[in-house]
Amino acid sequence: MRKTLIFALSVGLMGGTALAQEQRWDGADDLPVNPLDCAGAPGEVAAKPYDGGQPNNPPDLAGKELVLVDVPKLIGIGYFNATSKGMQLAADELGNVKVTTDGPTKANIDEQITFIDNFITRGVHGVLFAANDPVAIAPVLKKALDKGIHVIGYDANAQPDAREWFVNQAEFNGIGKALIDNMAAEIGEDGSFAIVTSTFTTPNQARWIAEMWAYQQKCHPNMKWLETVEAQEDNILSFNQATTLINKYGPELNGLFGMTSVATPASAEAVTQAGKCGEVAVVGLATPNGMRPYVQSGCVKSVVLWNPVDLGYAAVHVARAVADGKLKPGDTQVDAGKLGTLPVVNGSEILLGPPFVYNMDNIDEFDF
Amino acid sequence: MATADPRAAMPGRLHGLMLRHEMVLAAILVAALFVLSLQTDRFLTTDNLLNQGRLMAEIGLIALPMTYIIITAGIDLSVGSIMGLCAIMLGYGWKNLGLPLELSIALSLLIGTIAGAVNGWFITRVRVPPLIMTLATLALYRGLAEGISQARSVRGYPDWFFVLGQGELLGVPTQLWLLLVATVVAAVVLARTSFGRMLYAIGSNETAARFSGLPVDRCKIAIYALSGFTAGLAAWIFVSRVSTTRSDMGTGVELDVIAAVVLGGTSIFGGTGTILGTALGVVLVQLLKNGLALTGVKGDATIVVIGSVLILSILVSNWLRARRGVD
Known part of the structure; x- marks a missing residue:
């Protein structure tokens, strides 16, 4: 029911152009995407009327403490x-x-x-x-x-x-751009990568993957998507999934995206233990404390967050x-x-x- | 020996008045009110006090059957989880099962009662110690709540639903009326009925109570079911107050409730305790938290003060009891 609704909504929003749209990658949602400019110019700000609340007779505090x-x-x-x-x-x-x-x-x-x-x-x-x-x-x-x-x-x-x-x-499109740009810088314009996410339906992650996909299509069209795997937000599962990806694709795999603050350090650990530092790049969303050892060892070059x-x-x-x-x-x-x-x-x-x-x-x- | 009796040092009337735990608490409460009102002029205002009444209604309600349970030397750790489960069922029944909201509220209260009765059944029939049984259902009921809700919250209730949690009756928050009535009823039942005396009898000596022919098991199942029902009632009030349901609602409530009951002088070993003491305990904790926050004490320091007051009041009370020579 919910899926049908979302589908109907997205079709409605995208109108006729949606019909021509390709199948999105696993783990991405069906909502409309808004990829940013490749050059890094700020995205277009969609005009929307103010929808916040207002205080009732606030005291005049201009310039005061x-x-x-x-x-x-x-x-x-x-x-x-x-x-x-x-x-x-x-x-x-x-x-x-x-x-x-x-x-x-x-x-x-x-x-x-x-x-x-x-x-x-x-x-x-x-x-x-x-x-x-x-x-x-x-x-x-x-x-x-x-x-x-x-x-x-x-x-x-x-x-x-x-x-x-x-x-x-x-914003979702900002995160998508930062992740793809950093990956492209590390593995090149024709590199191939895989994604370790939480689940295909987790709202934030699905949104980010959809924006990454849209931005990659627009700005780095030759990069290759290998596979998206689900790892909940589980440390051991994330590690196992990343290890499986490394073994499965061998030299074909150039980069791994971690979509959660659990998946990114676990992927970095998997790459470290497989002795693939420098061969498989890890880029992802994570906190500095979780990633410090891998960044300091040089195995991970960029961690994206705010x-x-x-x-x-x-x-x-x-x-x-x-x-x-x-x-x-x-x-x-x-x-x-x-x-x-x-x-x-x-x-x-x-x-x-x-x-x-x-x-x-x-x-x-x-x-x- | 009579000359060595400390009781002789004190005039009889004052002695009887001073040594009640409730009096000690009331004295601490008055002292706290006085000190805090000197620190900030925003504390002792009708507005603030009524608002605090609104905030403590859930804890206060759950503390009433908890007093009964602890008097029988039992404990119910699952109340917070039952509250979460009932909150979820209220929203789930309405939104997902399509029941009318009134029916959904009744369903959630029923589920709370059943959840409590299940505790009572296992405790009396399977002889699981209350601590273990309710510790298990603390996890079990919370798990059910999370499983049923699938981490989704239910919102968009009609306006009449918010009257209980956000509305007022004669200038007093609606749920405070409910708490006042429930407290008076609970106090009368405990102090003036045979049911109340049975609770004390069970807590003082369960074996003796059984041999006296008291329906100990039925009584225990009833109070655990009542505890579940009250947790459901608290869930209803809480959902109405915050206008949404979440599966983590009521997390940790059991500790606040038990702390207030024990602070109120109910012995964890059973046999003693009053509703007046519990009410004073609930009010004291709430006003201390509020007053300290208003005077600018940080949250972490506040919990330290609450913990210290809890220990202090029990020390003073034990010391007085030892002097009096009771127990």
């Missing part, structure tokens, strides 16, 4: 320590912003709601959040808006009408711009300090920019 709280999914892990570090950085730089981070010690939506609720009572000017659940968090965020508090999301979105803006760390420090930094700049009246519904860009101007996409989202590539030179600066 701004008190923000940051409620991430959970505290005490490297990733959100990094976003919180970026927020402090922006606050220090701006001088008139105070931001404190506090939240649950487990990624628990119930506790996160209670934290935000308490902050509303305590009285703050703005709430920054990374939602544990987009719908469950909405009532408490709407309550904040109702009390005149600015609400900005980052990392994990809520329903659009429950917050003003959302800082989006990466920079969480920049993500937190941008969120504070967005909050400041909103309070100062410099970012209003309908605006198309916002000034974000050292990150330059960031574009508004999807109505009420701010795009952090192209994904960040971790390599031997910068990986030691990150701990998450």
Whole structure:
């Protein structure tokens, strides 16, 4: 039923041109794709009316001290320590912003709601959040808006009408481009590669593979897709699947994509243990901590993700711009300090920019 | 010997009043209210207190049958998982099975009751210790919830559904009324009925209770079923409050509930405990969490304070009991 719906939807969206479209690769979804320009020019921003919510009579804070709280999914892990570090950085730089981070010690939506609720009572000017659940968090965020508090999301979105803006760390087509470009740089324009993903129907991974496929068709047409294998998000299964691919294709296999933060290090481990470092390139989405040994040994050259420090930094700049009246519904860009101007996409989202590539030179600066 | 009795050092009336665990708790609660209200003017406001009432309704409800269960020297670790299972069944019945929402709510309450009764049946008939049995169903029911939901959440409930979790009645959150009524009923049943006295009898000496001809097994199945039903009720309130269902709802609730009950003076070995104590325990934990958050204490430090209060209150209570010479 769901598949039929998605199919009908995608056919409807793509209209007549869809009929001419080839079969997509295994593990890609059927949604419309939007490959970026090969040269790296920013993608076209689809115009969409502002769909966020608005606070009820917020106090005029232009140029005045701004008190923000940051409620991430959970505290005490490297990733959100990094976003919180970026927020402090922006606050220090701006001088008139105070931001404190506090939240649950487990990624628990119930506790996160209670934290935000308490902050509303305590009285703050703005709430920054990374939602544990987009719908469950909405009532408490709407309550904040109702009390005149600015609400900005980052990392994990809520329903659009429950917050003003959302800082989006990466769009699917941006990730697709970064992965394919880095692979092409390592294995050449006519290299062949295989993919280790979670499952063919996992939404994010399926979206990324569809965008990778579209971008490869457009910009690196001679690269060859060998196979996509499913490995859940299981360490041992990912390792076994990657090893099977290495044995099955032998010298024909030039590169492996890891689509999850589990599959990428497991693929790197499989290549290392097979003694194929330098022959089989590994490119994928993963965290620096998981990939550090392979990057330092030189077996992996590029790990694609976003920079969480920049993500937190941008969120504070967005909050400041909103309070100062410099970012209003309908605006198309916002000034974000050292990150330059960031574009508004999807109505009420701010795009952090192209994904960040971790390599031997910068990986030691990150701990998450 | 009479001169060495510490009781002689204290006037009779004051002595009886001071030594009740509930009094110790109430004193701590008043002290905490006082200190916290000095720290921030946003704490002791009607708005904030009513809002805290809304947030503690689920824990408070589940704590009532938990008090019964712990009085009989049992424990129910599966309440959080039953809450998750009921939340999922509520959404699943409505969205996937196409039941009317009212029927789906009834179904989810029924499933909660059955889940609790299953605990009770195994504990009494198969003689599985309550700790082991409910530890097993803690995993089992959570697994069912995750399996049935397939990690998908159900949203888009009609407006009337949100009255329970987000609405107000006479200016007081709807679920707080429910909690108040349930607490009074639970207190009266425990203190004034033969059922209540039976719970104490089972907890004090189960063998003696059996030989006295009390229906021990039926009573135990009833309280575990009641616990499951209440967890289902809490799930309904929670889904209504946050407007979506997730399979991880209620994770860790069992620990909050048991902490509040034990803080309220119910002995984990059975035989003693009151609903008033449990209510004070629930309120104290909730207001401490809220007050500390409002004064700017971070989340991790707050749990440290809560843990310390729990230990302290039990130490004080034990010390007083030892002085009194009871037990």
